[in-house]
Amino acid sequence: MEALDLARWQFGITTVYHFVLVPLTIGLSTLVAIMQTMWFKTGNEKWLRLTKFYGKLLLINFALGVATGIVQEFQFGMNWSEYSRFVGDVFGAPLAMEALIAFFLESTFLGLWIFGWDRLPRAVHLATIWALAIGSTLSAYFIIAANSWMQHPVGAEYNPETGRAEMNDILAVLTNNTALVAYPHVISTAFLVAGTFVTGIAVFWMVKNARLDKQDPEIAIYRTAARFGAWVMIIAGAGILYTGDEQAKLMFQQQPIKMAAAEALCDTEQPAAFSILSIGHLGATDCNDVKTIIKIPGFLSYLATGDWNAKVEGLNDLQPQYAERYGATDTSGETIHYQPNLLITYWSFRLMIGLAAFSAALALAVLWFTRRGRNTDQPWLQKLALISLPMPFAAASFGWIFTEMGRQPFVVAPNPSGSDQIFLLTRYGYSTAVSAGTVLTSMITFTVVYAVLGVFWYRLMHRYASEGASPVEEPVLRDDSDESQPLSFAY
Amino acid sequence: MDFALVWFILLAVLWTGYLVLEGFDFGVGMLLPFAGRNNTERRVALNTIGPVWDGNEVWLLTAGGATFAAFPEWYATMFSGFYLPLLLILVALILRAVAIEYRGKINSEVWRRRWDMVIIGSAWVPSILWGVAFSNLVRGVNLDADHQYSGTFFDLLNPFALLGGVVTLLLFLSHGSIFLALKSDGIVRERAEKLARQFSLYAIVAAGAWAVWGQIAFANAAWTWAAVAVAAVALVITWVATGLKKFGLAFTANAIGIAAAVVFIFGSLYPDVMPAINDPANSLTVDNASSTDYTLKVMTWVAVIFTPIVLAYQSWSYWVFRKRLHVDHIPEHKELTFNKG
Numbered sequence: 147m148e149a150l151d152l153a154r155w156q157f158g159i160t161t162v163y164h165f166v167l168v169p170l171t172i173g174l175s176t177l178v179a180i181m182q183t184m185w186f187k188t189g190n191e192k193w194l195r196l197t198k199f200y201g202k203l204l205l206i207n208f209a210l211g212v213a214t215g216i217v218q219e220f221q222f223g224m225n226w227s228e229y230s231r232f233v234g235d236v237f238g239a240p241l242a243m244e245a246l247i248a249f250f251l252e253s254t255f256l257g258l259w260i261f262g263w264d265r266l267p268r269a270v271h272l273a274t275i276w277a278l279a280i281g282s283t284l285s286a287y288f289i290i291a292a293n294s295w296m297q298h299p300v301g302a303e304y305n306p307e308t309g310r311a312e313m314n315d316i317l318a319v320l321t322n323n324t325a326l327v328a329y330p331h332v333i334s335t336a337f338l339v340a341g342t343f344v345t346g347i348a349v350f351w352m353v354k355n356a357r358l359d360k361q362d363p364e365i366a367i368y369r370t371a372a373r374f375g376a377w378v379m380i381i382a383g384a385g386i387l388y389t390g391d392e393q394a395k396l397m398f399q400q401q402p403i404k405m406a407a408a409e410a411l412c413d414t415e416q417p418a419a420f421s422i423l424s425i426g427h428l429g430a431t432d433c434n435d436v437k438t439i440i441k442i443p444g445f446l447s448y449l450a451t452g453d454w455n456a457k458v459e460g461l462n463d464l465q466p467q468y469a470e471r472y473g474a475t476d477t478s479g480e481t482i483h484y485q486p487n488l489l490i491t492y493w494s495f496r497l498m499i500g501l502a503a504f505s506a507a508l509a510l511a512v513l514w515f516t517r518r519g520r521n522t523d524q525p526w527l528q529k530l531a532l533i534s535l536p537m538p539f540a541a542a543s544f545g546w547i548f549t550e551m552g553r554q555p556f557v558v559a560p561n562p563s564g565s566d567q568i569f570l571l572t573r574y575g576y577s578t579a580v581s582a583g584t585v586l587t588s589m590i591t592f593t594v595v596y597a598v599l600g601v602f603w604y605r606l607m608h609r610y611a612s613e614g615a616s617p618v619e620e621p622v623l624r625d626d627s628d629e630s631q632p633l634s635f636a637y
Numbered sequence: 638m639d640f641a642l643v644w645f646i647l648l649a650v651l652w653t654g655y656l657v658l659e660g661f662d663f664g665v666g667m668l669l670p671f672a673g674r675n676n677t678e679r680r681v682a683l684n685t686i687g688p689v690w691d692g693n694e695v696w697l698l699t700a701g702g703a704t705f706a707a708f709p710e711w712y713a714t715m716f717s718g719f720y721l722p723l724l725l726i727l728v729a730l731i732l733r734a735v736a737i738e739y740r741g742k743i744n745s746e747v748w749r750r751r752w753d754m755v756i757i758g759s760a761w762v763p764s765i766l767w768g769v770a771f772s773n774l775v776r777g778v779n780l781d782a783d784h785q786y787s788g789t790f791f792d793l794l795n796p797f798a799l800l801g802g803v804v805t806l807l808l809f810l811s812h813g814s815i816f817l818a819l820k821s822d823g824i825v826r827e828r829a830e831k832l833a834r835q836f837s838l839y840a841i842v843a844a845g846a847w848a849v850w851g852q853i854a855f856a857n858a859a860w861t862w863a864a865v866a867v868a869a870v871a872l873v874i875t876w877v878a879t880g881l882k883k884f885g886l887a888f889t890a891n892a893i894g895i896a897a898a899v900v901f902i903f904g905s906l907y908p909d910v911m912p913a914i915n916d917p918a919n920s921l922t923v924d925n926a927s928s929t930d931y932t933l934k935v936m937t938w939v940a941v942i943f944t945p946i947v948l949a950y951q952s953w954s955y956w957v958f959r960k961r962l963h964v965d966h967i968p969e970h971k972e973l974t975f976n977k978g
Contacts (some may be wrong), residue, residue: 209738212691213731219701223716227785230716234709235928242702245695250947258954261688265957305929310709312928316935431945438659505894531854577717579785588724595728599735605975606742613973626960632968637741 149582150573153225156589160217161550162543163596165213166480167603169542172286172333174204175279175341178380179272180344187270191620199615200344205260208608212253221243225585229557236302236313239319241544244288252281263621264634286336287329294325296558297549298400304567311558311568324400327393330539334385337378338567339538342505345375345512347611349531352516354550356523363469365521367615372512373515379509386502391449398450401559403464403484404552409446410436411460418458419504420445422491457613461485472560472569482571485575486554494548501541508534640933641923644707645910647940649903651703653896655696656767656805657812660895662690663664664813666733669753672817672828676749680967682829683737683756685820688958690737694730698713706936710784710926711910718778718786719770722793723834726763733759744972762778764809765802769793770800771902777912780919784926787915798852804840804847808898811836811875812891818884822963830882837887842893846868848901856905857912864904868897 147155162289178201185193222230230237255277262271270470295302301318302311303355313319350369355362398405410424412433421440444454444545476482476504508530515522553559560569577585665672665686673679686693705712716723731820736755740748776797779788814836817829848865871894878887906912910926913919 203740206742209735213734216694216698216734217727218729219698219705220716220723223701223705223712224720224723225717226714227717230705230713230896231709234705234712235932237930238702238704238706238709238712238928239936239939242699242706242936245699246939246943246947249698250692250695250951253695254689254951256948257688257691258957261958313932313935316932561685564865579711579714579717579787580720584720588720591724591728595731599731602735602739606739609743609973609975629963630965633684633962634968636680636967637687637739 147582148588149580149585150576152585152589153576154572156225156585156592157221158550159589160214160221160548160592160596163600164211164214164218164544165546166543167207167214167366168286169332169336169339169539170207170343171211172202173283173336173338173382174200174207174343174380175275175282176337177340177344177375178204179275179279181374182272184274186268188592190619192370193616194620195367195618196371198237199610200357202610203343203347203607206603206610208256213599214596219450224588225577225580226557226575227577227579229570232310232570232575233295233558234310236295236311237338239296239313239316240288242311244292246278248281248285248288250281252278252285255281259286261633261635264624267623268621283333283336284393287325288389290329290332291320291322291325294322294328295319297409297499297553298322298324299558299561299564302568303563306567323396324555325582329387329394330385331389334382334389334594335538335542337382337524338502338505339542341375341378341382342508342534342538343375343377345372345508346531346535348375348384348572349508349512350611351614352521353523353525353528353531356521358402360521360523368520369516371615373516376509376512379505380513383502383506383509390499394449399459400458401469401553401563402562404486404491404549404559405450406459406464406484407460407488407552408495408548409458410438410488410492411446411458412462413460414457414463414511415460415510416447416457417444417455418446418450419443420449421492433485436488462599471566476571482555484555486552491548494544494551498541498544498548501537501544504530504534504537505541581630640930640937641707641927643908643937644703644927644933645903645923647937648700648703648707648763649899651696651700653899655693655700656698656899657892657895658693658807659690660805660812661816662686662693662813662967663760663764664809664811665817666756666813667764668812668813668817668829669757669760671816671832672821672825676746677739677964677967678825679753680741681821681823681825681962681964682817683740684962684967685817687737689954691734692954694734695749697730703936703940707928708910708921708923708926709928709932711921712778714784714786714911714921714926715774718788719773719793720769722766726766729759729762741970742972742973744970755758756816761806764806767798768801768803768805769798771805772798772851774911775801775855775902775905777855777909777914777920779915780911780913780920780921782916784919784921797847797854800843800847800850804843804898807840807843808891808895811840812895815875815879815884815887815891818879820961822961825963830879830884833879833884833887835877837872837879837891840894841869841872841876844872844898848898851901851905855912856901856908857907859902860902861904864897864901868901869892871897950961 152255176581178197181193182567183195185246195493258274259278300322301315302313305312348368352365352368352372355365411420422440424436447456448454467485555571556569557572557575558570665682666951667680669682672682717847740752773793781787782933813835814829818826818833852865871890874890875887907922911921
């Protein structure tokens, strides 16, 4: 493999790994903040227990999420230096803003929250978890703005003298319509992940306790958490559907070839059918032997434009259009295939949607079986909860794989209604000064380190989740005149 | 206004913030086995940085992000050129973040001892490598006409850079022991005071030799002698203050010493950001490596508005955790174990 392929693999591995952890951090930090707020307002001990229980799981996850996030900011320069030179004038700004505006907030208040239970008045301590939640939610905004610029470059012009994209409107970059729909989609997903996480674990405990003793007062705590998470999932799910639909419509305009690939739509159709199952040689660059065996007539036209009869352009027609506009061959004279990998885009798109459906099923089942004060001891619900638990994580990953792989062969996809000079093929973005052997070393190192840390992450998450929301002591402000009083928490 | 110069200076500020703050985090990490002979004592040391280390590390991410935004060419050449040292630093930072958080999660002596080894090792590695990296900037590297790094990994391990690695190592050891002396009490404090006394002396010798060598051999200007002098005076004051047991003064003086070293590094580079020793025409400069004025102006506004806010809440967090820690403050281990029951 060449340095380019290795750099792509490294980016894929480290980024997917990071983005498995991040949605849980973002969603769960707010959900824990809500739990702590409920305790603050009601004084009900069950909310404190839930805060501490899910708070511990949040921290285990947070540590690895932050640690793997550092790599993200550095590997652009290490493996993608030519990309960095081309986009730095635009792309660096949101990254720097993320650190300064959001990440400082998140990290500083994290320390205050963890260690502050006995040092800060309750209201102030509550504010620290909200600052943490706001910081992590805000950080995603800047990252999405940066990523959206790679999908749909705006607010910049090409400077032939420096050979790079140069920013001329920061507001345009920060209010990129791609970002404005991608951000709520990503945040809704984070809440779906966190809601499923909260409910999944709570249902496990609710059923387990109910099977031992139906009158166990502990059941009430988990019932509360299960229903709370379920409502979060319902609201987040609605948000995902709405923003996903908006995003798809926008993407049909901005990156038509990505959407055509997602649908394995080879020839232009009017009206276009939505493919539920396609078979054939999806990996091929020539998509003519793809056969769609189950489809919904007209639905693709509707998804793309809101009109059941609209024309949707297929890959065979888009390729020559792209070739004409952005070049038929690359600098070495090779034909550029503008069609992204069909197998990956087609299936990642469907897995994204399909796997998220588990959360919907879990949410509806939980709300139904716990309606009007009911408890349940149904073992199948416990199974559904455990099966559903990893699903939205996987769905979110497939969503990212779809949108990033669907952007290929571009690393910065051209904006059809913007500058025709601002785009970059992935093959011109990697670090030419770094040898394949060096990138390989780095890729293997990160993969091994991440794998080992992933094992510890899983073992700790599993261990803490299987301990349950055990009773906790009410936090008391420490008395500083008593020199021998131990801290409420220490590493 | 020359916004590229403004950002060159702001980067020096960000790096100063990073090295001053994470400098003592690393120092405490490296000194863990020396300051604490048993688990409780090690926990005293670790918890002095417990609530603040994570926020301190963001200074690095801000410096990295700001380099990308303000000097994309510098960011691209430096990060791809200093590849292997950066890889090691990244791995160390990843392991360190996880180790600090996971160490106390399982109540097992073996578990804690293993993570302690990670905490210690992951503090030593970047403490040396940051010095190596910055020294190579001061010394200059091989760059081709496209501003690509054209040296090898072993070129980075030249004597000046290796001495630079020793300098940051000793500065951080000194800084960390002074911080510990300020923030702990009892036996840990006693040990930290002794360690500070030694390391602050070694730091003067190493940093002095390195700075004079750098100034004579590589600096672009004469005024940076002033920075060398300030650093020297500050480090001597640090050492004297450790003898007088005035650790507040020692900490301030050492921080000034680190800041003066950064001023020396940036001052000796200017107007380059990455001098090419093979051909000065290939050097990356403040001008040819920077972003457009528009981008730099936007970033200046962002920095002007948000840096004071960050400083305010970070200072507050230091104030909240201002109390010295001693062994009585450390709660007993009540964490879970992997073996249930």
